[in-house]
Amino acid sequence: MASTLTREEIIKRNIEAVDQHFHNENAEGIDLAVGVYTDDIIWEVPARGLVHRDRETVKAEYLKIFDSMKVHKITNLHRFATEDWVFDDSIFDFTVTGDGFHNCPFPAGTRVSVRLVHAFELRDGKICRENGYEIWRRAEDTHLVRDDIPADAVVQEFE
Numbered sequence: 374m375a376s377t378l379t380r381e382e383i384i385k386r387n388i389e390a391v392d393q394h395f396h397n398e399n400a401e402g403i404d405l406a407v408g409v410y411t412d413d414i415i416w417e418v419p420a421r422g423l424v425h426r427d428r429e430t431v432k433a434e435y436l437k438i439f440d441s442m443k444v445h446k447i448t449n450l451h452r453f454a455t456e457d458w459v460f461d462d463s464i465f466d467f468t469v470t471g472d473g474f475h476n477c478p479f480p481a482g483t484r485v486s487v488r489l490v491h492a493f494e495l496r497d498g499k500i501c502r503e504n505g506y507e508i509w510r511r512a513e514d515t516h517l518v519r520d521d522i523p524a525d526a527v528v529q530e531f532e
Contacts, residue, residue: 441473
């Protein structure tokens with residue numbers, strides 16, 4: 374069946390699904406965050422060798438992650454969408470507090486700056502693929518943490 378939505382409406386719907394996902398990426402809202410996934414979700418984090426193919430496994434992964442980080446700041450650099458994809462480029466400044474990041478390159482106690490590009494594939498307003506491309510750096514490493522922050526970047530501080 375052909376969609377009756379315009380291109381702009383499809384893109385808006387896709388951004389709203391990703392917004393709902395991001396807004397609920399916390400222990401209290403996790404069911405809403407994974408609720409925008411299709412039944413055949415593919416969740417992949419190549420830098421840490423992770424591929425999950427169902428909501429419950431992704432939910433469990435997120436809960437371990439939430440329990441292993443103290444977020445200091447999130448800087449949202451860019452977000453744009455097409456009829457099929459939403460891309461988000463952000464920087465997460467946090468301290469690793471536990472072992473919930475499977476294959477984490479840094480031990481607990483390390484303050485990190487993670488450049489994270491999400492590529493979300495969407496189908497009928499639901500996320501069917503979430504790829505998280507992570508670049509892990511020690512927060513104090515001024516040789517590696519040299520991001521070009523746009524003037525209109527949205528910064529959230531949590532300290």
